[in-house]
Amino acid sequence: MAGYVVRRLFGMIPMLFAITVFVFFMMHMAPGNAIEAMINPRIKDIAALKHQLEVQNGLNLPLPVQYWRWLVNVLHGNFGWSFGQHEPVIELLGPAMYNTLILAVLAEAFILLLGIPIGIWQARRPYSKLDYTVSTVSFVLFSVPFFVFAVFLIYFFAIRWPVFPAQNATGTGPLAGTLLDHVWHALLPAISIALTAHTVYSRYTRGAMLDVARQDYVRTARAKGIREPVIYRKHVFRNARIPLVTQLGFDLGGLLGGAVITEGLFSYQGMGYVTITAVSQRDYPVIMATTLIFAVCVLLGNLVADILNAVVDPRIRYQ
Amino acid sequence: MSEAVLSVRNLRTYFMYKDAEVHAVDGVDLDVRAGEIVCLVGESGCGKSMTSLSIMRLVPQPAGRIVSGKILLDGVDLLRLSEDEMTDVRGNQISMIFQEPMTALNPVLTVGDQITEVLLRHRRMRKREAWQRAVEMLEFVGVARAAQIVHEYPHQLSGGMRQRVMIAMAMVCEPKLLIADEPTTALDVTIQAQVLDLMRKMRDDFGTALILITHDLGVVAEMADRVVVMYAGQVVESTDADTLFEEPSHPYTRGLLRSIPSLSDDTETLYSIPGTVPDAAAFPEGCRFADRCPLAQPECLATAPVLREVRPGHWVRCHFADKGSVSV
Ligand SMILES: Nc1ncnc2c1ncn2[C@@H]1O[C@H](COP(=O)(O)OP(=O)(O)OP(=O)(O)O)[C@@H](O)[C@H]1O
Ligand SMILES: [Mg+2]
Numbered sequence: 001m002a003g004y005v006v007r008r009l010f011g012m013i014p015m016l017f018a019i020t021v022f023v024f025f026m027m028h029m030a031p032g033n034a035i036e037a038m039i040n041p042r043i044k045d046i047a048a049l050k051h052q053l054e055v056q057n058g059l060n061l062p063l064p065v066q067y068w069r070w071l072v073n074v075l076h077g078n079f080g081w082s083f084g085q086h087e088p089v090i091e092l093l094g095p096a097m098y099n100t101l102i103l104a105v106l107a108e109a110f111i112l113l114l115g116i117p118i119g120i121w122q123a124r125r126p127y128s129k130l131d132y133t134v135s136t137v138s139f140v141l142f143s144v145p146f147f148v149f150a151v152f153l154i155y156f157f158a159i160r161w162p163v164f165p166a167q168n169a170t171g172t173g174p175l176a177g178t179l180l181d182h183v184w185h186a187l188l189p190a191i192s193i194a195l196t197a198h199t200v201y202s203r204y205t206r207g208a209m210l211d212v213a214r215q216d217y218v219r220t221a222r223a224k225g226i227r228e229p230v231i232y233r234k235h236v237f238r239n240a241r242i243p244l245v246t247q248l249g250f251d252l253g254g255l256l257g258g259a260v261i262t263e264g265l266f267s268y269q270g271m272g273y274v275t276i277t278a279v280s281q282r283d284y285p286v287i288m289a290t291t292l293i294f295a296v297c298v299l300l301g302n303l304v305a306d307i308l309n310a311v312v313d314p315r316i317r318y319q
Numbered sequence: 320m321s322e323a324v325l326s327v328r329n330l331r332t333y334f335m336y337k338d339a340e341v342h343a344v345d346g347v348d349l350d351v352r353a354g355e356i357v358c359l360v361g362e363s364g365c366g367k368s369m370t371s372l373s374i375m376r377l378v379p380q381p382a383g384r385i386v387s388g389k390i391l392l393d394g395v396d397l398l399r400l401s402e403d404e405m406t407d408v409r410g411n412q413i414s415m416i417f418q419e420p421m422t423a424l425n426p427v428l429t430v431g432d433q434i435t436e437v438l439l440r441h442r443r444m445r446k447r448e449a450w451q452r453a454v455e456m457l458e459f460v461g462v463a464r465a466a467q468i469v470h471e472y473p474h475q476l477s478g479g480m481r482q483r484v485m486i487a488m489a490m491v492c493e494p495k496l497l498i499a500d501e502p503t504t505a506l507d508v509t510i511q512a513q514v515l516d517l518m519r520k521m522r523d524d525f526g527t528a529l530i531l532i533t534h535d536l537g538v539v540a541e542m543a544d545r546v547v548v549m550y551a552g553q554v555v556e557s558t559d560a561d562t563l564f565e566e567p568s569h570p571y572t573r574g575l576l577r578s579i580p581s582l583s584d585d586t587e588t589l590y591s592i593p594g595t596v597p598d599a600a601a602f603p604e605g606c607r608f609a610d611r612c613p614l615a616q617p618e619c620l621a622t623a624p625v626l627r628e629v630r631p632g633h634w635v636r637c638h639f640a641d642k643g644s645v646s647v
Contacts, residue, residue, distance in 0.1 A: 215422065216417060216419055216422040216423045217422060217423055217424055217425040217426070219377060219417070219423075220417065220423045220424065220425070220485075221425065222377055222409065223375055223377060223409055223410060223414065223415040223489075224409060224410035224414075224436065224437045224440065224488065225406045225407060225408070225409035225410035225411055225437070225440055225441060226406070226410075226436065226440060227403075227406055227440075234428075235425055235428070238425075238427045238428070239425070239426065239427055242427075312427070313426075313427060314426070314427055314472040314474070315426060315472070315474050
């Protein structure tokens with residue numbers, strides 16, 4: 001297994017290279033640049049200043065050279081300076097990654113804690129009125145654009161009854177900056193994500209459970225006198241969870257990249273928030289860093305999916 | 320002869336659909352005595368599997384339903400038990416093994432987990448004790464390296480091994496009755512013989528009665544004390560194995576026997592009974608075999624024959640079973 005993981009990690013390198021090259025060139029092909037976004041348009045000798053800044057930041061060099069410089073720096077652990085925020089990219093992204101990690105873990109926990117039990121509950125009474133009702137509600141929740149929930153939650157739980165904070169990833173006061181404080185700020189955004197996203201899992205769980213419930217070995221378990229709750233908990237669910245953990249790995253990778261719209265609505269300073277700000281300012285070093293981090297998260301998510309798969313399915317072994 | 324462990328009376332199991340009612344089992348009577356091996360034979364679709372699943376009360380849901388009859392296990396009607404009481408019977412007093420050893424074991428649970436589960440469900444036993452018993456049982460069914468195999472998963476075993484595990488699992492609570500639905504069909508010939516031997520050993524050592532469902536009349540000849548022939552959801556002939564092979568009385572049984580390939584026979588093509596089984600959603604009024612029967616008379620199309628005892632212990636569902644020597 002360890003050997004397999006190491007090989008997979010090495011296998012990511014060409015992918016990451018390709019992704020960063022692609023994003024780098026796309027980014028520079030878009031009209032406008034960081035310097036234009038930075039300088040005050042009323043300054044007199046714009047052209048001269050612009051040229052000076054471009055030379056300072058190496059933006060006048062040919063693109064391949066620029067990419068090469070970026071790559072060498074990154075390999076030395078240097079992600080450069082943010083044009084927009086005037087601080088090292090690392091210092092900007094460090095807290096953002098932490099915030100997003102908390103939001104992602106919390107959201108995924110809510111998604112699983114809601115989605116899986118609902119799916120199992122439905123699979124125990126398939127094609128019944130209750131099952132159809134829950135499926136319909138799930139479908140409606142899934143169809144509603146998810147920022148609607150964010151707006152709704154902010155209005156009710158942060159403005160009307162100000163229980164939760166509606167903004168920022170940390171607060172003030174004695175607890176400021178503690179894990180508890182972070183979690184407290186991530187609650188509403190996490191719930192707003194989970195309200196939509198859990199329906200994917202309930203549908204998926206229901207389907208997987210019903211698929212497994214038809215299998216011969218479930219009949220064998222019944223023929224042994226095993227009681228229904230145990231049949232579902234043990235014989236059915238332990239098989240049905242195999243496709244679910246795969247999905248979980250993929251999702252975690254995506255969530256760790258940041259939830260752009262949700263973070264924006266809650267002014268939650270996570271990766272998504274930072275990325276959007278960076279894109280609007282053409283903050284190249286930040287865009288490249290978030291791209292790289294996002295790509296790594298997705299690839300690691302895939303790897304985690306495969307590892308989890310082997311954990312829950314004894315038929316899968318990696319050498 | 321000893322008392323019957325299992326008596327099935329007038330069992331009817333139907334599948335209810337909006338546009339059809341499939342009479343999979345349509346008035347089956349069946350007796351199995353303690354320690355007896357009864358073979359259940361008949362063409363595909365005649366209701367053998369549904370009869371056995373009905374005895375287990377495991378008819379496919381939601382369409383399948385046992386609509387009438389009695390299933391007496393040592394005098395207790397299983398059809399009157401609550402679902403919860405029935406789970407105490409399954410795996411404990413009656414066990415069942417299925418045709419496909421590849422799919423009948425749970426792929427994500429160890430062999431030991433699947434065997435001990437039965438013991439922990441039906442016997443007051445500690446985990447350690449149950450695992451020890453599982454190892455003994457595996458050794459008993461001829462699994463080498465049993466102490467290691469308990470920790471392995473089904474995909475690590477061959478088909479024959481899996482069927483042995485199935486047998487160990489089914490027998491671990493020493494049930495009164497074991498139902499085996501084509502347990503050897505999916506195995507190759509040498510393994511088949513070993514598994515059959517093993518089942519006979521189970522009968523000999525535990526006194527378990529066995530209902531063996533099979534297509535293979537060779538298996539019947541080798542294993543059966545008594546044979547029950549089914550056709551179109553009903554029993555058409557029931558007798559001891561010797562009588563069945565020497566004096567088959569139902570024209571359908573004779574047809575089945577004629578279709579055995581024999582080594583001495585020179586004929587290239589195999590005999591098969593002409594025609595096809597009637598649709599279980601629309602059985603005819605009269606004898607269900609009439610349109611394929613070489614002896615059919617007008618009477619056969621008009622009235623359905625009942626299962627009659629033509630000689631002591633020999634039951635036949637045919638108007639002409641005891642009317643002189645009819646031959647096909
Ligand atoms: N789920 C079902 N829905 C409707 N009809 C069914 C269902 N399962 C079985 N049947 C019907 O019930 C009848 C008896 O089927 P059964 O499986 O008992 O036959 P069998 O004798 O075991 O055949 P085989 O030798 O092929 O296993 C058949 O006509 C079959 O089509
Ligand atoms: Mg069958």
